[in-house]
Amino acid sequence: MSFFEFLLRNRQEVLELVGEHLFLVAISTGMAVLIGVPLGILLTRKPALSKPVLGFANIMQTVPSLALFGFLIPLNVYLFEVKILGGIGPRTAIVALVLYSLLPIIRNTFTGISGVDPAIREAGRGMGMTDRQLLFQVELPLALGVIIAGVRVATVICVGTATIAAAIDAGGLGRYIFRGLRANDNVLILAGAVPAASIALVADLLLGYLERIIQFGGAVKAKSRRLLWSGAAVLLLFLAGSYFFIGGTSGRVAVGSKDFTEQVILGEILALAIERKTGSQVIRRFDLGGNLAHDALIAGEIDVYIEYTGTGLLAILKSKPLKDPREVYRLVKVEYAKRFNLEWTEPLGFNNTFAILIRAEDAQKLGLKTVSDAARVSRQWRAGFGQDFMSRPDGYPGFARTYGFHFQEIREMDLSLTYRALAEKQLDLIAGNSTDGLISRYGLVQLDDDRKYFPPYDAVPVVRQAALEKHPKLRGLLKELGGILTVDEMRKLNYAVDGEKRQAKDVAREFLIKKNIIAGSVPTN
């Protein structure tokens, strides 16, 4: 499907995402102006503050977004019963975006006002202007062009960074970009990136135009200037105020998922089953990046998502790798209950562990079946691994030691890109996920982990105990979902979405119908 075809066919969704994106950017930039301009003014009055404040804004720009989200999500700040900080969704995304766009606004306000000709300032003071009159009648109007230039830079930065909002279910064009990266789908990536770039260009042009008319000053009469000001002030306050009305999840079951295809399918399966079987309303909060789903669960922002036993053991509990699946499951169940008031229910039935993959033709030509077989012939090979595999305790170092691997070259890259790189012979061996649909799509072969190096990653719903109490039918349903999926089935579902480009929602519904969990008919084709 070509890029334009995609846009045409999905124009409803594209417009929605553009709308979400604009919403995030407008509110964030509005709040950044309301915070940044007064701060910049304050710095001109108390120059001693300028170093620490500008330093802070500078540092904020360098904090990686996932780290910032990880810090913001657990916050739980209320103002008059309204949650104003913390959680997943637009609220946290906006806070992060505001922090990212403050620097150019503060800095330009500060330098714009400091740059006003001292003689003009002295003329104002000599005529008997108070500090406030000098600020509003002389300094701010003269610095306005520079301040708007700062807002312009902040807006463009904001349009770009707002794509990360998709990592915490805050919507925006980042959804397409992340989805596209995950599925190795350039059309999807473009469908997110091109509209985002266009928004940035248009915003830049509009604010550039505003900057020019203001600098020429003469074009705007005093009366219309006042009108313009009050208009801008009302708009800013409206935008910033709407931040406080971003809705919560009360009364509904919030189902989460991490940010890869399998998780979205599993999230849909959970959500659909809960909707149909318990009658509760469900809110879907999918595509949460990194371990943010866990943070969101702890913060009560979601009620349930599918976690993997190995991830719970290693990434969350920071415990040592264990090999026995039953022991791992028992351990995470006990520890999660004790530490987080979270419950691991019945395993879904499949194990999504690392899969050591090579091309089918190599497997055939060299007669390779196990990882040990590959280790013997791999001296000239180039291997590619995701960042995750390189750094985790059950990842590369132990793997290489256990099997005695010495590769010619190791490339550390985005996991989703390694499959294609392997298929295109830029790599010879990768560590993918055993359930990945791309394995079938590219005709890759999984080698047997004959030394049992990789710990188990059994997929299991993790649910808040509070949610189980609040929605009594939930427990029975989750039990019913126990053992419904084999590795092969999961791979097929993944391939239906990644390979055949079908909607996760449809794939999940058909699966549940086939398993007789919900009623309905599957279209035959």
Added chain:
Amino acid sequence: MDAAKSIEFHGVSFRLADGKTLLSSLNLEISRGETLVLLGRSGSGKTTTMKLINRLLDPTDGEVRVESRSTFDWDPIQLRRRIGYVIQEIGLFPHLTVAENISVVPRLEGWDSERIKDRARELLRMLGLDPDRFAARYPRELSGGQRQRVGVARALAADPPVILLDEPFGALDPITRREIQFEFKDLQARLNKTMVFVTHDVREAFVLGTRIGLVKDGKMILLGPPALLLESDDPEARAFAQCFHEAGSAENAA
């Protein structure tokens, strides 16, 4: 209270935080309606002296009195609104029109808009600028001389009893400068205001000054009618007198 005294300096010194003295023990009385020209080289302390009057600076020793009241007792904002202030042409607000520039102080004082408008037009006419042509222009659309006239109009706007002028004509070409000096002298005679006028141009001092105060290294070394400068034996006074004579003879030769 002596009604004839407008501004008095009593043993006034001004030192910077680093100890450098810009003005030392100045005693001076300026009468109502008088124009005192502070003459001196760059950095001699003339501008410092002027800024002590409208409290842009506060004396480190002694006191300055305006209308018999110490500047320390004046609210600086109230004081400044009773004192017109003209600095070199850059003092006009570039984002305001000519009329808006002139109306700044009346607006701060809360005049009603009709009165402000009339006053701005009256002042423009007084300074030889056609209100219909100039009121809506921006400073960058004016010539240097026109800008300076607007600067003077702005200082006169709220009809203050005292006007301070800090080298107001410094940036003008010599011809415009002479024209505006004589126009200003004319205006002076009509308005009867107390003026303190800072310049390093000795001819300007002679044209405009009722008295001339010669300032050197933070001290007033000579104070009196212009003729006194020409008679003095002080080397600095003679240097300025020399300039005056040379300019005069050059003019005669031409």
